[in-house]
Amino acid sequence: MVWVGSTYAGNFKMNISQAAKFTGLTSKTIRFYEEKGIIPKARRADNGYRFYTEDQLETLGFIKRARGLGFSLDECKKLLDLQHNPDRASAEVKEKVQENLARVQSQIEHLEDIKSSLMKMSKSCPGNKGHECPILDELCHGGHTEVLQ
Template identity: 45%
Template sequence: MSDVFLTIGEMAKRSGLTAKMIRHYESLGLLPPAHRSDAGYRHYQEQDIRQLRFIRQARELGFSLPQIGELLSLWHDEQRSSSKVKQLALEHITILDQKIAELMQMKAGLEKLASQCHGDDNPDCPILDELSCCHSAATTE
């Protein structure tokens, strides 16, 4: 164990995360509990930066917090099978593909509405008409 301890502020700078997110990840168990000084301040170790960077990069790829927990477990398990890691990645790709399809559908719907709107000084607006129509239908069901 290293004798060099880092403050949460230093961890934030070096990991690219906010102190609030570091505390959040620690509360979720994604980061081991920090050592505490006699005054109660959190003190982290150098290896905690690697773990926080791992978490940040996994979040940037869109992995959920439970998925990140699984990935961290696999990362720390030197007896792991890379097939499990690949399986998690492929499952996540499927989820991303579904989200992309949903976003493309939303985009197409909005493009259609935007093409129907004249965008002039006239108060008539097919976009607002459609939004108000759908909202009313949803509340009456």
């Protein structure tokens, strides 16, 4: 068998920790993806160890990048399915991206609301050794800087 770095006959195999290092995932995470059916079951060497070829590494990298863009594992799976489907339309992919974009945008807006409430609170509080605290007062009795859920 040919391992890392070598390019014998254009193919190579990595064991799980090498694949982890290569993709930026952890061994645990790779096994977890397999168990959850996000990726197909890895092939095994004679000793029972998993090994990964170029294609599998590409798939793992795909997931790593999609996760980094805020896609759920479920969505990663759907994106992978589109990637492996030659009859896909780019519109389907774009739609997933835009759904995600909308969700990210609404999370940002929610956090911005929270941020402005927290800033108001922070400004209202002397932040000294005294016991009086407008922050606690507001948390206790409610106020108009409250964030609507």
